[in-house]
Amino acid sequence: MSEHDNRHTAGAFDVRTFIAALMGVFGVVLVLTGIFGGNETTIGTKADGNPNLWVGIALLVFAAVMQGWAMARPTIVDEEQLARDEQEGPPAGH
Amino acid sequence: MVLATESALRLGTNWVDYLLIAIYFVFVLGIGVMARRAVSSSLDFFLSGRSLPAWVTGLAFISANLGAVEIVGMSANGAQYGIPTVHYFWIGAVPAMLFLGVVMMPFYYGSKVRSVPEFMRMRFGPTAHLVNALSFAIAQLLIAGINLFLLAKIVEVILGWQLWVSLIVAALIVLAYTTLGGLSAAIYNEVLQFFVIVAALLPLTIIGLNKVGGYGGLKDKITAAGNGHAQLSSWPGTNLTAIDNPVLSVLGLVFGLGFVLSFGYWTTNFVEVQRAMASKSISAAQRAPIIGAFPKMFIPFIVIFPGMIAGVLVSAVAKAKADSGSSFDFNNSLLYMIRDLLPNGMLGLAIAGLLASFMAGMAANISAFNTVFSYDLWQTYVVKDKPDGYYLSVGRWATLAATVVAIGTATFASQYQNIMNYLQTLFGFFNAPLFATFILGMFWKKMTPTAGWTGLVSGTLAAIVVSVLGTDVLGSLSTGVWSLSGQGASFVAALAAFIVDVVVSVVVTMVTAPKPESELRGLVYSLTPKEDFHDDNEGVLTWYQKPTVLAGIGAVMVIVLNIIFW
Structure with missing residues (x-):
C-alpha cells in the first residue's frame, strides 16, 4: 500500500472546517446571548421574536452540516503530487 | 458614495458585539499566519x-x-x-x-x-x-x-x-x-x-x-x-x-x-x-x-x-x-x-x-x-529577467x-468625495471599450496591434465626451448639452465607448499590418486547435x-x- 503512504486528509486545514468553526463559535455566542441577553435594539425597542436565539441555532445547524460534509467527503492531500508540482516550478497564476 | x-x-454596541467582531478578526489573521508559516504541506x-x-x-x-x-x-x-x-x-x-x-x-x-x-x-x-x-x-x-x-x-x-x-x-x-x-x-x-x-x-x-x-x-x-x-x-x-x-x-x-x-x-x-x-x-x-x-x-x-x-x-x-x-x-x-x-x-x-x-x-x-x-x-518594462523570488x-x-x-x-x-465619485465613474469607462477590444481580438484574427490600442483609447475618449456633454455625470465638467443624467448617462457613455471602439478597430485594421498567424495560437479562436481548450x-x-x-x-x-x- 505504498502509494497511500503519502496521502492523508487535509484535516483541520480543510476550508470547510474553517467555515464550520467560525459559524459554530458565532452560533454558540448568539444562542447564549439569546437566552441571557437583553434582546434590545440600539434605539431601545425590543427586537421582534428572539433573533439571537434563532440565528444562533441556524448557524449551529449550518456549522454541523459543513463539518459533516468535510468529514464524510474529506479532501485528500497527495504529497507525491505536491512534490511533482513543485518540481515543475511555482504555479504562475495557475 | x-x-x-x-x-x-x-x-449601541456592547461587549458581546465586540466579542463577535474580535472572533472574526482572529480567524482572518489566523489564516494569514498559518499560510505564512506553511508548516503544513x-x-x-x-x-x-x-x-x-x-x-x-x-x-x-x-x-x-x-x-x-x-x-x-x-x-x-x-x-x-x-x-x-x-x-x-x-x-x-x-x-x-x-x-x-x-x-x-x-x-x-x-x-x-x-x-x-x-x-x-x-x-x-x-x-x-x-x-x-x-x-x-x-x-x-x-x-x-x-x-x-x-x-x-x-x-x-x-x-x-x-x-x-x-x-x-x-x-x-x-x-x-x-x-x-x-x-x-x-x-x-x-x-x-x-x-x-x-x-x-x-x-x-x-x-x-x-x-x-x-x-x-x-x-x-x-x-x-x-x-x-x-x-x-x-x-x-x-x-x-x-x-x-x-x-x-x-x-x-x-x-x-x-x-x-x-x-x-x-x-x-x-x-x-x-x-x-x-x-x-x-x-x-x-x-x-x-x-x-x-x-x-x-x-x-x-x-x-x-x-x-x-x-x-x-x-x-x-x-x-x-x-x-x-x-x-x-x-x-x-x-x-x-x-x-x-x-x-x-x-x-x-x-x-x-x-x-x-x-x-x-x-x-x-x-x-x-x-x-x-x-x-x-x-515587462523596468527590470527584466530576474529570478522568481x-x-x-x-x-x-x-x-x-x-x-x-x-x-x-x-x-x-x-x-473631496464628489471628485472621487467622478473619478470612479471615469475609471468605469475604461472597462467598456476593453470588452469590445478583447472580444474582437479573440474572434477576429486580422485585427492589428495598432487597432488594439487606438480602439481602446478612442473608446474611452468617446465615453468621456458623452459624459461631458451630459448633465451632472462628471459634476461641473458636464455641460448639459443633452439632458442625460444619472445611471442612464453612464449606460449611454458605455455604449458610445463600445461602438466607437469597434468602429475605430475595424477602420484601423484595414490600413495596418496584422500579427503573423503563428503568434496567435491560443489567443484567437479560429487559430487555436480544439485540444488547447481541453x-x-x-x-x-x-x-x-x-x-x-x-x-x-x-x-x-x-x-x-x-x-x-x-
Whole structure:
C-alpha cells in the first residue's frame, strides 16, 4: 500500500472546517446571548421574536452540516503530487 | 458614495458585539499566519490553489466583488429605486459571469497568461498592454482607497472611532492578511467572508420582511407610499435609468448596463478573473465564474430587499423617498435597518459582515494591483529577467506601497468625495471599450496591434465626451448639452465607448499590418486547435462538471427570476 503512504486528509486545514468553526463559535455566542441577553435594539425597542436565539441555532445547524460534509467527503492531500508540482516550478497564476 | 456622520447612526454596541467582531478578526489573521508559516504541506497544497474545488473559487469570485459598492450601494439603490435595481444582477453580473466562463475563460487560462493585461500584450503588443496595465493599476489604487475610506467611515459612524485611527487600523489589518498569505490566503478569507456576509444580511432581511408583513406587506406599503409600479416591477426601469422613454430605457439597460458595462467589468476585470485563474484545470477555471453566478443571482434578495424594506420601515428613509428634493443619503439605509432591527449580538455579527465586505473589496484590489504591477509593469518594462523570488519581493513592496497610497487616497476621499465619485465613474469607462477590444481580438484574427490600442483609447475618449456633454455625470465638467443624467448617462457613455471602439478597430485594421498567424495560437479562436481548450488529464466530465451545461442551467434560472419580477 505504498502509494497511500503519502496521502492523508487535509484535516483541520480543510476550508470547510474553517467555515464550520467560525459559524459554530458565532452560533454558540448568539444562542447564549439569546437566552441571557437583553434582546434590545440600539434605539431601545425590543427586537421582534428572539433573533439571537434563532440565528444562533441556524448557524449551529449550518456549522454541523459543513463539518459533516468535510468529514464524510474529506479532501485528500497527495504529497507525491505536491512534490511533482513543485518540481515543475511555482504555479504562475495557475 | 457618502456616508453620514450623524451620531443618529452610532450603534449601541456592547461587549458581546465586540466579542463577535474580535472572533472574526482572529480567524482572518489566523489564516494569514498559518499560510505564512506553511508548516503544513496540507495547507500549502490548499493554498497553492491547485486543489481548490470549484465551489471555493466560485465563492471567492463573487466575494471579491461583494465590497462596499455592492452592499451599501445596492441597498441604497434598492431603497431609492426598488426592484429595478435587480438589473445590476440579472441583466448585468450573472449573464456576464456565464459568458466569461463559457467563452472567454478558455483564452485566459489556455494562453497561460498570469494577468488580463498580459493577454493584451500577447494579442496586441506593448502599447495596448501599457494602456490597459496602467489604467488598471491606477484604478485599483483609487478603488482600494475608496474601499478603505468606506471601511474607516463605517467604523467611525457606528463605533465612534476617529476617522484617522480607523483608517490606519483597517489598512494594517488588510495589509497583514494580504502580505502574510498572498493571493491564496485572500481566496481562503473571501470564502469565509461570503458566509459571514450572508449570516449577517439574510437574518436582517428575514426580520425586516417579517416586520412589514412579508413580501405582500412590503408591496402594499410601497404602493401606499405612492411608488407602486415603478418600484415594484423590474421593467422598463425608467426610474433607475432616468430615461423617460420606456423603450429607450430598456435598450439602455440591456445594452448599456448589461452588454457593455457588466460584460466589460466581469470579463476583463483582473480582480475577478484572477480568482478563476487559480484553478487546477481549464474546466475548473471555467466553472469558477459559472458556479459563482448561482449565489450571485440570489444576492439581490439580501442587499436590495433590506434597502426596500428600509424605505417603508425607517422613517428617515421613507421621508426622503417622499420628498424628492431632500439631500438624504440613501447609502445609510442599510445602517438604519441594522440600528432599528437588530439586538446586541446580531448587531456584532452585522458589523463583522460589513467590515468583512469592505475588507474583501480592498484586499482584492490590492492583490490584483500587486500582480499587475510586479509582472505587467515592473518585469515587462523596468527590470527584466530576474529570478522568481525577486518579483515576489517586488510584489510585497508593491502591496505595502499600495496600502500607503490607499491611505492617502482615502484621506483625499474624505475631503473631496464628489471628485472621487467622478473619478470612479471615469475609471468605469475604461472597462467598456476593453470588452469590445478583447472580444474582437479573440474572434477576429486580422485585427492589428495598432487597432488594439487606438480602439481602446478612442473608446474611452468617446465615453468621456458623452459624459461631458451630459448633465451632472462628471459634476461641473458636464455641460448639459443633452439632458442625460444619472445611471442612464453612464449606460449611454458605455455604449458610445463600445461602438466607437469597434468602429475605430475595424477602420484601423484595414490600413495596418496584422500579427503573423503563428503568434496567435491560443489567443484567437479560429487559430487555436480544439485540444488547447481541453485538458486530457481531466477524463470524462460528468454533466454537472461541464461548463456549458452548468451555464445553461444558470441562464434558465436567471431568465425565470427576470420573469417573476417583471
